[in-house]
Amino acid sequence: MTLSISSLSISILSISSGAIWLPQSVNMFWLRLIYCGEELKLAYNTPIPTQGKHTKPFWQGTQEGKLMLPRCQDCNRVHWYPRFICPSCHSTNLEWIQGSGEGTIHTFAVQHLAFGAWAEEAPYVTAYIDLKEGDRMLTVLRGVDPNKPEDIKVGARVVVEFDQASEDMHIPYWRMVEE
Numbered sequence: 001m002t003l004s005i006s007s008l009s010i011s012i013l014s015i016s017s018g019a020i021w022l023p024q025s026v027n028m029f030w031l032r033l034i035y036c037g038e039e040l041k042l043a044y045n046t047p048i049p050t051q052g053k054h055t056k057p058f059w060q061g062t063q064e065g066k067l068m069l070p071r072c073q074d075c076n077r078v079h080w081y082p083r084f085i086c087p088s089c090h091s092t093n094l095e096w097i098q099g100s101g102e103g104t105i106h107t108f109a110v111q112h113l114a115f116g117a118w119a120e121e122a123p124y125v126t127a128y129i130d131l132k133e134g135d136r137m138l139t140v141l142r143g144v145d146p147n148k149p150e151d152i153k154v155g156a157r158v159v160v161e162f163d164q165a166s167e168d169m170h171i172p173y174w175r176m177v178e179e
Ligand SMILES: [Zn+2]
Pocket: 072, 073, 074, 075, 076, 077, 086, 087, 088, 089, 090, 091
């Protein structure tokens, strides 16, 4: 039995210090599992970000199904992506909070052309998510048909979910919720 999971939230672009993912950065990872007496291959063949020191709490949270978000203790604003200083007041007095994992679609686009492993995914939908706690996160949107963009509504509710990409990395995705 072979299970192939090969998609990735491009929200991780924001976590990797603004780096642009290049084809040569594609990280192949195969996780072998024993499932019901058969070998199950979990293939995650789109780029996996490198864990940075300041993003560690985020990645640790994803392993537990938690969406951890950075918040400034001086102005109380949540910001995304993680960084060393608050983008609102420039304070370095930051903390991590557990987000609700809920949000709404701010805007979206259907991607018809992609490179590397992403080419196999096209067409797919990318979206900016307005986080319930504040600020926005870029994602590959799930629960939608890229061939029916008229069914995707700005303001629609979304919830986060996580895909295991490696032994210690889970990638967040957002899924549109049926109303
Ligand atoms: Zn602040």
